[in-house]
Amino acid sequence: MSQQLKASVIISTYNQPNWLELVLYSYHLQTIKEFEIIIADDGSDNKTKAVIDTFSEKTQISVTHLWQEDNGFQKTKILNKAIVAASSDYLIFTDGDCIARNDFVETHLKLKRTNSALSGGYFKLTKAISDKITKDSIKQQKCFDTNWLLAEGQPKSFKLNKLTTSKKKAAFLNWITPTKATFDGMNVSCYKKDILAVNGFDERMQYGGEDREVGERMMNNGIRFLQIRYSAICLHLFHERPYKNEEAEKFNKEIRKITRSTKSTYTNFGIKKH
Template identity: 35%
Template sequence: MKATLIISTYNWPQALELVLLSTLCQTQFPDEIIVADDGSSHETKLIIEQFKSKFEIPLKHVWHEDDGFRKSVILNKAIAQAKGDYIIQADGDCILHKNYVEDHLHYAQKNTYLFGSRVNIQEDYLDALFEEKQIRFHAFSKGIKKRTRALHIPLLSRFYSASDQFSKKYRGCNTSYFKSDFIAVNGYNEDFKGWGREDSELALRFHNFGLQGRRIRYRGIVFHIYHNEKSKSRLEINNDIELQTIANKTVWCKNGVDKYLSEKN
């Protein structure tokens, strides 16, 4: 089984550098990495170009013009180009635990999507974080909160089983699934514009399609770098889209990934 790591980003090359450094330190590598870039400036492209020679696997950059928050669109474009049978997602502001890819692949199984834990790096630690280019954290590290989420204990992770019910702990910055399941529900719904609900609505359609969600607690950990909240001006509209998905038990979104699948990679 081939795996693709998708890293979404927008105009924060300083954070993306740490994420890519953490990807270099993985105990198990995916077969390729794709940076899904929602319209960043040239500086982000330069960072990616610098890292291409450091990886022994392909590092690709999928970019479109900046036209506001269009994370659903750029993720669809990137995943459409993915060579992997299995997709592992992270955000460009989330440093990966060294076992991140290995943990997701360990629990990958048919009819299931996975999601792990997110540990928050605090605002007052950012200067030290970027100055030291720190990519290793543990439960007792400086600058983090909700420390129990940083515990990497594979034995305990076995006690978390898959569920038919959507979990509010689900985060799109730490998830994985088979590409075939993503295509079966037509990927991300591009009616979502602006921040909010695009990830959870996808997971809800996974459930409507018949998948189970499994939380890989104590494995599959990311460390989220603090940033100011994005505009929530579209949140009410996005909420309504998600509520319709729940009410109608929607599986297939009309405005999804299918339009990119016929394009040559």
């Protein structure tokens, strides 16, 4: 089976079963099917397992559920396990609160380049709109339609351009955007070998820039990050962040500072332990 796989989609999650159910459904609707899903679960309870089991029974996509005990924010550890477990040589990283447009996987695969990573975009929904998203609105792709969103009460903003279906417009906006292409865990893809070369995520890091840091090491190692924020799009469902922790963020900033100043290409606290 791994011979036919073109990508491994790694979805991180923690105790958001309702959102995850909608997100998984969006992958069931993808325009191409030659990919696997690996769920990197940082200690969710049985409600999440039930959602994954139900989805696995209904889809032909291979689904692997990797779980670790809930011991605080340890997303980096479970993501490293997911990288190792991936059967494909190309990885797409996203979150369990990001609904993928039906061309999401296909777009990442069409735009991938050697020695490069792709930095995709996400559109943040308000809480009111997030609560209105159903499987039916995903199936009909209405939730990606700016007119539908505006009619439902999503505030008007330039960011609605992220939902364009025009490839020409998307390419132009990717080219002119002042936003840097980075490793943003909600929507990024790269070759497995390129993230293994830098030893994956730094497992000392909790919430706050832990994804950017692995990207910085990849850049230091010669990987170009290409901007596709208007081409490969997902909708970010609203949620609070109870795991935000000022001390951890400060510690993470220190690690990133060292990564940048020393032009580090490797962490001793990643997949391989030193």
